[in-house]
Amino acid sequence: MSFLALFGVFFKIGIFTFGGGQAMIPLLQKDLVVNLAWVSMKEFLDFVAISEITPGPVAINMATFVGYKLRGLTGALVTSLGVILPSFIIILIVATVAHTFRTNLWVSAFLDGLQPVVLALLTYAVYSIAMGGIPAWWGYVAALGILLLILKYGKRLNLFLVLLAAGGLGLLMFR
Amino acid sequence: MEQKKLITYTAGHASVRKQLLLFWTFFIIGSFTIGGGYAMILMMKRYLVEQYHWLKDEEFYDMLAISQVTPGPIAVNMATFVGYTQGGVLGSVLATLGVSIPAVAVIIVIAVFFPGFKDNVWIQRFFAGVIVGVVAQIATIVLDMGKRQKWTTISVIVCAGSLGVLFFVQQVSPIWLILGGGLVGLAVEALKPKSAGGASS
Secondary structure, X not given: OOHHHHHHHHHHHHHHOXXXXXXXXXXXXXXXXXXXXXXXXXXXXXXXXXXXXXXXXXXXXXXXXXXXXXXXXXXXXXXXXXXXXXXXXXXXXXXXXXXXXXXXXXXXXHHHHHHHHHHHHHHHHHHHHXXXXXXOHHHHHXXXXXXXXXXXXXXXXXXXXXXHHHHHHHHHHOO | OOOOOOOOOOOOOOOHHHHHHHHHHHHHHHHOOEOOXXXXXXXXXXXXXXXXXXXXHHHHHHHHHHHHHOOOOHHHHHHHHHHHHHHHHHHHHHHHHHHHHHHHXXXXXXXXXXXXXXXXXXXXXXXHHHHHHHHHXXXXXXXXXXXXXXXXXXXXXXXXXXXXXXXXXXXOOHHHHHHHHHHHHHHHHHHOOOOOOOOOO
């Protein structure tokens, strides 16, 4: 496949997935595994698994993986750029046009209306990530404990160290 | 009469130092958040609102909402948006690169040097632990949003209804829920009894 085709697939997926990178996974699977048959289902699932446990947006991780597998380093850069560019361009347009989000009554009403939906989406994310990723009952207890720590100590708590400590706990306890 | 909030989003102008700080901040955010875009939200809020005061609380949540109605990874959308408001087009490029480079780099390193990465049992256990922390961090954001949400009968119904759909009708794309919420907001505004003039300014 050409670099242009690689770029095109990821650019298209970058345009058509709303609601965050995880929403891209089914679309990517349809394009890459079923329609184009560029990667096998097993490879695809491996890519997803690794993307979820590595830093950064899952969509970029996926793009880099597929690009690297198909066309090496240049391929990885082409696909990553492809998946990032639509977001970048669209937000730049929104930001340029929207000098006055909260000064326009209707835009303001629209934003007020969708805040409770965003809240619901995040609540559901807590549930689904916990269900999919926490392997033992005490993990839920630990999550609650960490939540209370964050609420109590606020800014003084380094969030990265919290994640590292949680990972350390996982090394010791999950079997 | 409710006073309308005046928030303007314009291209920021920034010193070289601030541009570099934009890049570095998003690079850190991109490097240290595992588990997808939602996991980044609390860390972004820490840096952007609490540490650097680039955004007010309300602006942060507005941008988060907009990042969900626009396509693409939430973290990239946020980076571009914040970068633009703080440092213009250059700022948006730097912030976007900052949040993306770690994701690209780590995958290339794994693909080249550690093909067995995923099957390592220690990596799996470590990640299962990290997820515990991620869940707690997203829950923190949920509580924070819940606290500042203006709870009216309608917003309670919209929130509960969305949760119902998410739990019981799994195939619905979040975009329809988000747009639905926005339309409810518009309808509420349109049906509001128009009292004394000047409400729009």
